[in-house]
Structure formats: C-alpha cells, structure tokens
Amino acid sequence: MRDRWLRDVFAVGLSSTSECEPVNHNEYQPLCGKSSIDEEEAVRLLGDYGISEDKAKIRLQEIQSKKSDDVRGLFSTEDLVDVFKKLSTRPEIYHLLVRYSRNQDFLSTEDFTLFLEAEQGMSKVTREKCLEIIQKFEPSTEAKLLGHLGIDGFTNYLLSPECDIFNANHRSICHEMDHPLSHYFIASSHNTFLLADQLKGPSSVEGFIHALKRGCRCLELHCFDGPDDQPLIHNGTLTSRISLSEALQVISNYGFEKTNYPLILCMEIQCSISQQERIAQLLIEIFGEKLFLNHVSLPVDVNIASSKYRPLPSPNDLHGKIIIKSKKLPPGFSNDLNTDYGEIIDEEDCYEDNKRRSKKDLSNKKHRKLSRAFSDLVCVLRSAQFEDFNTAFNEQQSDQVCTFSENAALRLATSDAEEFINYNKLFISRVTPGTWRVDSSNLNPQDFWNVGCQMVSMNYQTSGKFMDVYFGRFLSNGGCGYVLKPSYLRSDNTSMSATSSPIASSRLSSNVYSSNTPQILHIKIISALHLPRPEQAELKANSIDPYVVVQIFGVPRDTDEVRTKTIYHNSENPQFNEAFEFEIAFPELALVRFVVLDDDSLDYDFIGQYTLPFECIQTGYRHVHLHNIGGDLIANAYLFVHIVINSKSLAIKPRRSLSRYHRSLMRRKLRIASFRSVYNKQIDDLFKSVIQPLETAFEYRHAVEQSLYGLNEMCGLPEISNVKQCVRKIASRLQKANLTGAVAIRNQSDIPIFEYSTTLPELSRQSVVALEELVNVQTEISELSKDIPRLLETSGVRGKKFTKAIDNFSYNLALLHGQTDLLNKAKQDANITIQQIFEAAETTNLLVESDQ
Numbered sequence: 001m002r003d004r005w006l007r008d009v010f011a012v013g014l015s016s017t018s019e020c021e022p023v024n025h026n027e028y029q030p031l032c033g034k035s036s037i038d039e040e041e042a043v044r045l046l047g048d049y050g051i052s053e054d055k056a057k058i059r060l061q062e063i064q065s066k067k068s069d070d071v072r073g074l075f076s077t078e079d080l081v082d083v084f085k086k087l088s089t090r091p092e093i094y095h096l097l098v099r100y101s102r103n104q105d106f107l108s109t110e111d112f113t114l115f116l117e118a119e120q121g122m123s124k125v126t127r128e129k130c131l132e133i134i135q136k137f138e139p140s141t142e143a144k145l146l147g148h149l150g151i152d153g154f155t156n157y158l159l160s161p162e163c164d165i166f167n168a169n170h171r172s173i174c175h176e177m178d179h180p181l182s183h184y185f186i187a188s189s190h191n192t193f194l195l196a197d198q199l200k201g202p203s204s205v206e207g208f209i210h211a212l213k214r215g216c217r218c219l220e221l222h223c224f225d226g227p228d229d230q231p232l233i234h235n236g237t238l239t240s241r242i243s244l245s246e247a248l249q250v251i252s253n254y255g256f257e258k259t260n261y262p263l264i265l266c267m268e269i270q271c272s273i274s275q276q277e278r279i280a281q282l283l284i285e286i287f288g289e290k291l292f293l294n295h296v297s298l299p300v301d302v303n304i305a306s307s308k309y310r311p312l313p314s315p316n317d318l319h320g321k322i323i324i325k326s327k328k329l330p331p332g333f334s335n336d337l338n339t340d341y342g343e344i345i346d347e348e349d350c351y352e353d354n355k356r357r358s359k360k361d362l363s364n365k366k367h368r369k370l371s372r373a374f375s376d377l378v379c380v381l382r383s384a385q386f387e388d389f390n391t392a393f394n395e396q397q398s399d400q401v402c403t404f405s406e407n408a409a410l411r412l413a414t415s416d417a418e419e420f421i422n423y424n425k426l427f428i429s430r431v432t433p434g435t436w437r438v439d440s441s442n443l444n445p446q447d448f449w450n451v452g453c454q455m456v457s458m459n460y461q462t463s464g465k466f467m468d469v470y471f472g473r474f475l476s477n478g479g480c481g482y483v484l485k486p487s488y489l490r491s492d493n494t495s496m497s498a499t500s501s502p503i504a505s506s507r508l509s510s511n512v513y514s515s516n517t518p519q520i521l522h523i524k525i526i527s528a529l530h531l532p533r534p535e536q537a538e539l540k541a542n543s544i545d546p547y548v549v550v551q552i553f554g555v556p557r558d559t560d561e562v563r564t565k566t567i568y569h570n571s572e573n574p575q576f577n578e579a580f581e582f583e584i585a586f587p588e589l590a591l592v593r594f595v596v597l598d599d600d601s602l603d604y605d606f607i608g609q610y611t612l613p614f615e616c617i618q619t620g621y622r623h624v625h626l627h628n629i630g631g632d633l634i635a636n637a638y639l640f641v642h643i644v645i646n647s648k649s650l651a652i653k654p655r656r657s658l659s660r661y662h663r664s665l666m667r668r669k670l671r672i673a674s675f676r677s678v679y680n681k682q683i684d685d686l687f688k689s690v691i692q693p694l695e696t697a698f699e700y701r702h703a704v705e706q707s708l709y710g711l712n713e714m715c716g717l718p719e720i721s722n723v724k725q726c727v728r729k730i731a732s733r734l735q736k737a738n739l740t741g742a743v744a745i746r747n748q749s750d751i752p753i754f755e756y757s758t759t760l761p762e763l764s765r766q767s768v769v770a771l772e773e774l775v776n777v778q779t780e781i782s783e784l785s786k787d788i789p790r791l792l793e794t795s796g797v798r799g800k801k802f803t804k805a806i807d808n809f810s811y812n813l814a815l816l817h818g819q820t821d822l823l824n825k826a827k828q829d830a831n832i833t834i835q836q837i838f839e840a841a842e843t844t845n846l847l848v849e850s851d852q
Contacts, residue, residue: 005140005141006080006081006084009049037074038073038075039073042060042075042083043057046080046084046087051084051087052087056087060079063079090527090573092577093640100112100114106150106151107149107154109147110843113130113843114728114843114844117839118722118724118725118728119621120621121618123832123835123836134149137157137160138153139153140152159638164624165610165612165622165624166617167616167617170475170478170615170616171479176484177314178316179490180313181312181314181381182424182425182454182490184485185449185454185473185485186218186455186482187481188264188455189216189460191440192208192211193205193208194207194235194239194461196440197440198235199235199237199238199438203233203234203240204240207461208247208251212263213254214471215259217261217263218263218265218455218457219263219264219265220268220457221265221268222234222268223269223271224270225272225275226241226275230245231278236270244279248287251263251265255290256320258479259478259480259481260319261480261482262320262321262322265323266325266326266430267279267326273340273369273371276370276371277340277371277374279374280377287322290320292318292323292324292379293379294379312380312399312428313380318380325383326378326382327370327378328344329344340371340372341371341372343367343369344367344370345367382399383401384396384402386403386404389423392423398426401427401429404431405431405432406432406433406434406443409447410447413448420452424451425452425489425491428455429452429455430456430457431448440459441464443458445473446553446591450556450589454485468609468627469553469593472612473591475612475613475616486586518587518647519587520581520645520646520647521552521583521617521644522643522644523550523579523580523642523643524580525548525550525576525578526576526640526642527574527575527577528637528640529623529639530572530637531546531574531637532607532608532637534598534604534606535606535629536604543569544571545566545567545600546567547596548597549596549597550562550563550593551593552584553593554586554591555590558589560582562580565578590613590614591611592611592612593611594609594611594624596609596639606629608628608634609626609627610624610625610627610639617645619644622640622641623638623639625637625638626639647829712726715729717729722836723833724839727836731844740845742756743756743846745838745841745848747838747847751834752838755848
C-alpha cells in the first residue's frame with residue numbers, strides 16, 4: 001500500500017516538470033515530469049518531501065553507481081521510491097509501529113486505539129477519534145479510505161503538536177488567578193534597560209521590548225535627572241542613557257501584547273522634586289487608564305498574625321493594569337495637603353547592604369525628599385527594607401516589598417529556610433543578581449523559588465542555562481508571567497520542618513504523611529532528528545558527535561544530571577536508546593532540561609535545549625522541539641523520547657515485600673517522625689489515635705505498588721508498564737495458546753469480575769491472578785476512602801480541635817490533611833486503573849456484557 005502511494009506520488013505524468021503546479025509542502029502531491037529525471041531534479045523533488053539534500057545526493061550516487069552507462073545520471077520513479085523509503089523511514093518509529101500492529105505494515109483503528117490508550121495516556125478513545133487522526137496525518141488516500149495509519153502517517157502524527165512533550169493544557173491559563181499576588185512566582189527582569197554588561201554597556205528601549213515579548217511582568221527602571229526637565233534612565237555607571245518618556249511609551253505599547261495580567265514597574269528614583277513631579281506627569285499621561293490608582297488602604301498597625309491581615313489583590317483584580325512599585329511617603333503624610341513633598345529615609349533597598357552597616361550607621365540614617373505627586377501613584381506595592389524575620393513578622397505590612405541581594409537571599413534560604421518560606425507566604429520578596437555580576441550573568445533562580453521568593457530578577461539580555469530554566473518555569477499557565485506557587489509555599493496550614501522543607505539538602509525520603517507524594521520520572525532518550533551544527537562553530541567540519549544531557553532542577557535532593565553515550569558522525573537521526581530514572585520529591589517545583597551537545601567541539605559545544613516544568617510533561621512517546629541559545633525554535637530539530645511517570649509513596653522498592661518486622665519498624669519510625677508534641681496530653685493523644693487508620697492507608701498504597709509490580713513481572717513487562725499494556729499482553733498470550741474466550745472480564749457494579757471457561761497454562765494463569773490481585777487492592781482502596789471521615793470522627797479529631805492556632809498543631813493538622821489527600825488521590829488512581837482495565841478488555845475482546 002505504501003509503495004502504491006509512493007509510485008503515484010513520483011509518477012511521471014507530464015512531458016515537462018516546468019508545467020507542474022507549485023508543490024504544496026504541507027501535502028503529498030503527485031509529481032509530474034518526464035519518464036526519468038536528472039540528479040538535480042531528483043534532489044529537488046525529494047527535498048519537497050522532507051529529504052535533506054546531502055542525504056539524497058549520497059543515496060542517489062549509490063544507485064547511480066549500479067546503473068549502466070546509457071541511463072547513468074537519470075533516475076526513475078522506482079529509484080525515487082527507493083530513496084524516499086530508505087531515507088524517510090525512521091527505524092525507531094517503524095519498530096514501534098510493528099510492536100502494535102497485527103499486520104506489520106500499518107496500524108488498524110483497533111491497533112491505533114490500543115497505542116493511544118496504553119502509551120499516550122489517552123482514555124476512552126473512540127473509533128471516530130482514531131479515524132479523525134488518520135484523516136489528518138495519513139498521506140495515502142487508499143489508507144485513509146481503509147482506516148489505516150502507515151509508517152509515514154504514524155511519523156507525521158508523532159511529530160505533530162499533539163505528541164509534543166509539553167501538555168497543551170498548560171498553553172492557556174490553567175491556574176487559579178484569584179489568589180493574592182504574594183502567592184505567585186512573577187517573571188521579573190533586572191535592569192531591564194540594559195542590553196549588555198552593567199558597567200559600560202548600551203541602554204535601549206529594545207531591552208523592554210525583548211523582556212515583554214518573553215512574558216516578563218516586572219520591569220526595573222532607574223531614573224535620574226536629565227536635561228530640559230526630561231528624566232533619564234541609566235544604571236548610575238558608564239552605561240548609555242535613554243529617555244524615560246520613550247521607555248514609558250514602549251512599555252505602554254508592548255506591555256499587554258503577550259498577556260493582560262498586571263505589569264509591575266520597579267522604579268528607583270534618584271531625581272530632584274521637579275523631575276519627580278515630571279515622572280508622575282509622564283506616568284499619568286502615557287499610561288492613562290492602564291495605570292492603577294484605586295488604592296485600597298491597609299491598616300497602619302497591621303499584626304500579620306491576626307485575622308485583620310489583609311491580603312494583596314489578585315492578578316484578576318489587577319487585570320490590564322500597570323502597578324508602580326517604589327518608595328512611598330508615610331501614611332500619615334497624606335493628611336497634610338499643604339506640602340508637595342515629604343521626607344523618607346535615604347537607604348538602599350537591598351538587604352545585604354543593610355547587614356554590612358554598623359550600628360552607628362543605622363542610628364544616623366539620612367533622609368531625602370520624595371514628591372507627593374509621585375508617591376500617590378505608588379499603589380498596591382511599596383518598597384521597604386528588610387531588617388530581620390522577627391521584625392518583619394511583627395511590623396511589616398502586606399503591601400511592603402523587600403529586596404534581597406543574591407548572596408543575602410541565598411544565606412537566608414540556606415540557614416533560615418523555614419522562616420524564609422513562612423515569610424514568603426505573607427509578603428513579596430524580590431531577589432536581584434549580586435553586584436559582582438558586572439557581566440550581566442544570571443543567578444540560579446531555582447535556589448530562591450525553593451523558598452517561595454516571588455520576584456527573582458534576571459538579566460533577560462543574557463542567555464544561558466539559568467535563563468533557560470527561568471523561561472521553562474514560566475512556560476506554564478499560558479506563559480502569562482504568573483505561576484501559582486505550590487500549596488506548601490503559600491498556605492498558612494502547611495508549616496514545614498527542616499526535613500520536609502523543599503530546601504532541605506538531605507536525600508532522605510519525604511515524610512510519608514506529607515501531602516507531597518514523590519514521583520518517579522522514567523525518561524528514555526530514543527533518538528534525535530535533524531541536529532544542526534553548533535551555531536558558533538563556524539570552522540568545524542560538517543559532521544557532529546552528539547550526546548544528550550538530562551538535567552533536573554528543583555530542591556537540592558531532586559537536583560540531578562545524567563548523559564547519554566556519544567553517537568559519532570551522525571546529525572540526521574542518531575539512535576541513543578538510553579533510559580534514566582529520577583525520583584522527584586517535590587514535583588511542583590521541579591523542571592526538566594534536555595540539552596544536546598557536540599562531543600567533537602573544542603570550544604562551543606551547544607546544539608540545542610528545551611526546558612519545561614515537571615507538571616507540564618506529557619507521558620508516552622513524545623518529541624522535544626529543540627531551541628537555540630537565544631530561545632528560538634530550531635527548524636525540524638527534535639529529540640524523540642519515551643516518558644513514564646509513576647507515584648512512589650515509599651522509599652522502599654515496590655518489588656521488595658515488607659515483612660511483619662519491617663512494617664512494625666516502619667510504624668514506630670512514623671510515630672516518632674510524624675506528629676509533633678504540642679505539650680498537651682489531650683491533644684497529643686488525639687493525634688496519636690489516628691495513626692492506626694493512617695497506617696492502614698499507608699499499607700494499602702504500598703500494596704497497590706506491590707500488585708502492579710507483580711502484574712508487570714508476570715506479564716514479562718518492564719515495571720514502568722501500565723495496566724492496559726498488561727491486559728494486552730494477557731490477551732496476546734491467550735490468543736497464541738488458542739484460548740481466546742477462555743478468560744472473560746465482566747462488569748459487576750463497576751468492578752471487573754474474572755471468569756474462566758477452562759484450565760489455563762501456568763504463565764497465563766499467573767498473569768490473570770496478578771491482574772485480579774491488583775483489582776482487589778484497588779477496590780479495597782476505594783472502599784477504605786469512604787470510611788476515612790468516620791474513622792477520624794471516631795478518633796475525636798473534629799470541630800474546634802482542628803483550629804488550635806499553635807505551630808505544632810498546625811503542622812500536625814497539615815500532615816493529617818495531607819494524608820487524607822493522599823488517600824483521595826489513591827482512590828482516584830484506583831478508579832482510573834479499573835476504568836483502564838475495562839477499556840483494554842473491550843479493545844482486546846476480553847470484555848463480556850454483564851447480566852443485569
């Protein structure tokens with residue numbers, strides 16, 4: 001069927017190729033021309049169908065060397081068919097097709113359904129859905145009519161956006177946008193106006209355009225006096241100057257091109273009163289209604305630990321608005337209407353500078369004047385200086401934003417991680433690159449996201465690994481520049497200990513009563529496609545020696561890096577076929593970076609990369625579209641990977657059964673490590689009383705892992721395989737043993753019931769028994785989840801006892817809620833597994849109708 005289609009495609013229909021219609025490169029069209037064509041025409045025609053010029057020439061020369069003198073240099077339809085099949089067929093995709101095809105050459109709708117459900121994670125795939133995909137990607141008209149997907153259509157499908165590694169659901173807004181601003185990571189730029197280094201480099205409005213087009217929602221402007229009452233922007237060093245009015249006009253024009261969520265301007269004012277008033281005038285004139293002015297006053301004496309604490313407005317509240325963050329006159333000053341300016345303490349915002357001052361310096365603080373007109377425009381967020389956590393928790397107001405230097409923030413994140421996390425639940429913190437980064441290099445933003453810092457400012461003009469990570473983080477939630485922080489970094493009810501904190505460097509397993517279930521990420525790097533030479537390797541030979549590096553960015557215990565072997569002299573379709581496994585304790589914070597490098601390069605080895613959040617990864621067979629050093633897509637350059645993600649509730653391998661002694665030992669460890677004493681026997685006893693039902697749930701979750709592992713083992717499949725693949729394997733064994741119909745699966749009250757009509761061979765019997773065991777455990781999980789509320793109520797944990805506002809009680813309560821969430825998640829997984837069994841049974845003809 002493929003050969004017939006290719007002959008039609010390359011058939012000679014007209015006397016001259018010059019009379020042909022232009023080729024549509026998005027569709028396969030018949031060629032026209034003479035009975036044979038020369039090499040130049042052959043290369044061009046093959047190029048129209050995706051064959052590279054170099055590869056086409058090599059293959060055509062091989063064919064030509066076998067031709068007789070009278071036809072040498074001319075190529076027939078059969079020659080073109082041979083070249084196309086040889087060069088376009090990717091062996092890794094062909095082997096995948098053969099694995100799922102019952103006809104070897106193509107996938108029927110039944111085969112394709114099984115592939116989509118077993119590998120790609122799709123559910124309830126209908127025949128109509130399969131035919132829709134076939135019509136879209138299969139080039140052969142004959143195959144379309146028959147409902148078949150050949151190797152070319154299958155390749156087209158796997159290269160399409162539908163099989164991209166990035167989950168398309170995250171390309172639009174998918175996070176709740178009604179939380180306070182302090183609950184979000186916010187894409188932020190440092191010295192946005194600079195295009196190069198911090199000392200002598202040029203300043204330009206292009207810096208603002210570049211940052212805004214990349215989704216930045218927090219820009220930085222340093223304002224100084226300029227000639228003719230026109231304020232200027234520069235860095236206070238030897239960098240060039242730009243007009244503030246020009247910069248504001250650019251910001252107004254491009255500020256909401258990428259997204260309509262609020263844009264924050266961090267303005268550092270070093271101007272005279274007259275030019276401050278000019279700045280206020282420019283902001284109002286240029287931004288107009290975009291400028292947010294409806295300030296909601298916060299109480300002067302706010303105790304942030306009390307119920308009077310007022311959260312910041314949300315991104316939805318500020319939709320389409322520009323927010324000015326800067327220093328502001330004290331609240332009481334607004335009552336004095338006879339003065340156009342006031343005085344504020346003249347001090348650097350950066351926390352690190354404050355730490356270096358002596359006590360004498362702090363007692364002799366200088367003051368400087370601030371215009372009322374400008375101060376009145378500072379709404380929602382105002383600059384403040386951080387002293388220490390104790391002062392902040394007692395005095396800081398929710399609209400005050402403190403700036404931390406890179407070193408100071410890293411010191412706090414390392415030595416006072418828990419306090420820093422709790423601080424960032426209430427207030428916005430801004431982190432700037434160290435002053436020693438005069439080359440505009442970038443910090444590692446992950447160090448500060450781990451403790452909940454919202455505005456980690458980056459030098460957008462400098463590309464590289466950490467900028468890739470930054471852009472990767474903000475790919476999610478539609479690329480709007482606001483990413484909702486994980487619940488444990490924003491909720492008042494998730495106090496964290498030194499061992500359960502994301503920043504903890506220990507590689508011990510997570511507390512099993514944490515609401516964060518570790519995830520096991522399995523990545524197989526299968527192949528690459530159309531890799532270019534490193535951009536800056538101009539003098540290098542045409543061939544490259546590629547290898548792939550996979551990096552995990554996250555909390556210290558999750559951070560990892562592995563690499564494949566090198567494939568020599570192959571840029572078109574190198575085959576790696578190497579698998580890696582990563583344990584991710586805090587998946588909401590983790591990012592995965594794929595990097596392709598050239599092992600043959602002496603200096604510049606970077607070929608391409610792609611970074612995305614762990615939670616945006618699609619499982620199954622996926623293509624990774626590579627980006628260049630500047631963050632732009634590289635045409636037709638991909639990695640082909642296979643992704644599996646499994647939950648892991650225990651640090652012990654699922655294959656290792658827990659003995660009674662080990663279960664007892666584990667329980668003793670859980671009692672010691674989990675609930676903290678609140679120094680009140682009555683309350684302590686209440687929490688201890690729920691350990692038994694929680695331990696039961698703990699054992700059930702382990703039993704699920706054990707059952708699924710045993711099922712995979714009996715089916716002879718890798719432990720990362722899913723239930724649908726196991727059912728398919730069982731059906732295949734029964735078919736080969738001529739026992740089709742010997743086993744049936746009946747739906748009885750939404751529970752799979754297994755029926756046997758004959759004695760099964762031992763291997764088939766063990767496989768079916770293993771499947772039954774998994775069903776039984778999943779059913780018990782589902783039933784147990786219904787009793788959890790009753791079990792907790794019986795234990796006395798209810799009512800006002802859940803609201804004791806002391807630290808350890810909040811910690812214990814968070815763990816209790818977290819364990820309940822885990823059981824609810826286990827119930828959802830159980831229901832999904834049972835549904836998968838039904839779907840796979842129907843696809844493999846094992847499902848029989850129930851006697852209702």
